[in-house]
Structure formats: C-alpha cells, structure tokens
Amino acid sequence: MQHQEFEPPSALRDTIKCFWYDRRDFGERQSSFAVLPDGYAEIIFHFGNPCSLLHNGVLQPLPSPFMMGLLNQPVIFYTKNRFEIIGIRCFPWTVFDLLGLPSGKDSVHIIDHPITQLQTTLAEWIQAGKLDEALAQIKQYFLDARLGVATDSMLAKAGVAMRAANGTMPVSQVAAAAHATVRTLERRFRKSAGYTVKDVSGLMRFEQVRNHLWLYPDANLAGLAHELGYTDQAHLSREFKRYSGTTPAAFARSITQPKGIKPRPE
Structure with a gap:
C-alpha cells in the first residue's frame, strides 16, 4: 500500500483540506x-x-469520479487487483458551492459535472507513472473554479x-464566531x-476519537471523552458506535487485524 498527501495551494486552503x-x-x-465517516x-x-x-445484492461499478459526501455510517467498497485513487478532501460547507453541485445526504453521489472530463487525461498520467502531472492538472482545475x-x-x-x-464548540459559540444568529447560520x-x-461538529469530533484510537488503541476512553467534550465515556461510546457501527474497544482491537476497519486515509 502506498499513501501520500499533498497540501493545497494557499488560494484553496479555505476550501480543500488536502489532495491525496x-x-x-x-x-x-x-x-x-x-x-469510516x-x-x-x-x-x-x-x-x-x-x-x-x-446494491440489492449485486455489485455495481462506480464511475470515476464520484463524490463521497458526509457519511453517518461506514461505506463498504469492493475491488480487486491494482487500484489507485486521487482524492480531493473538501470542507463540506464549501465544496458544493465551489463546484455548483446540489448538496444532499446521499453518502455517495454520482456526479454529472465538467470535472468528470479530467478522467481520461488523469488516467493517462497515472498509467505513465506521472503522479505530479496528474496532481498539477487537478490543482489548476480547482484554482480556476475558485476564482x-x-x-x-x-x-x-x-x-x-x-x-x-475540532468539533467541540457549541453551535451558539460557532454562530458568535461567525457574527450570526444560530438560526441564520444553521x-x-x-x-x-x-x-x-x-x-x-459531531462528525469532526468522532474523527478526533477515531484518529486517536488509530494511533493509540490502548487510550483511556474516559480521559478522551473529557478532553473532547463528551458528557462521559458512555456518551463517547454511543456516538462512536452511531458513526462507525462498532464500539471504540472493538475498533481499537480491529486495528491490529489485517482485515480491520480502516478510516479514510489520513
């Protein structure tokens, strides 16, 4: 397995977390x-x-590209042999406006958008082993869109x-930071x-727990709950299971197992 992450150009840092x-x-x-979400x-x-x-017991191939929206449960993908991905990790409050796409709660969006026209050229760069050129083309596309x-x-x-x-701020304080009422902001x-x-915010906070357990599977859950603003350990465990489908303890155990649940690459 090979995984790399790349910072976006400064003009895109309010929109894109990273390219990977x-x-x-x-x-x-x-x-x-x-x-995982x-x-x-x-x-x-x-x-x-x-x-x-x-889908309905049948494997249905996904087109490239597709959009993976905010998840509230794990999504399971299937493939075999060589499989390569270029991903653009976006902040959810910007990406739909940036691309002119309707927002929605589907975990996987099949998109009809001009960005799909990049697929052929990107596939040629990837086939030739020229990742830098492929990334440069994607970055330029988003820089042009951002303008x-x-x-x-x-x-x-x-x-x-x-x-x-990290998702721990109450909505009222987020609204205050945005100089807006809660109703208008929401x-x-x-x-x-x-x-x-x-x-x-709930997803961001779950992500912090997930990443911490990924690095420190023996972490003290009560202490982690306090640090991240959960009411108590039971609250953390309920929220973790809500998003992952498993308990924090089971997730921690899966990390050392070859076929354990994996988060999105970080």
Missing part, C-alpha cells in the same frame, strides 16, 4: 474495504480495476471556528453543506 493519492494491490480475489466531503478519481458498491466563487464570509468564519475546536449551513452545524 493511494495505491493498493488487492490480488485476484474480490476484496472489500470499509471507509469524518468531517469532509471527497471527490474520488479511481484507476485500474473498477470500484463497486453492493469564480465568492467566499461566504459567514460560513468561512464558522468553518474556521469549528476546525480550531439555515445557510444546511443549504450549503446539506447538514447542520451540529451534524458536522
């Missing part, structure tokens, strides 16, 4: 991997063997506050991201 590349070889047999929406270009989702989008200062300020607090946030401030 992942390469895996799953072998000849159909294999599955689970992606976090606080981002992602655009996924994939190359090599098709990537599929199970045509006015920044929503309210959402930008709210996003900065939420990120700084309305604008839902329109832009498809989710409320509280929804996204």
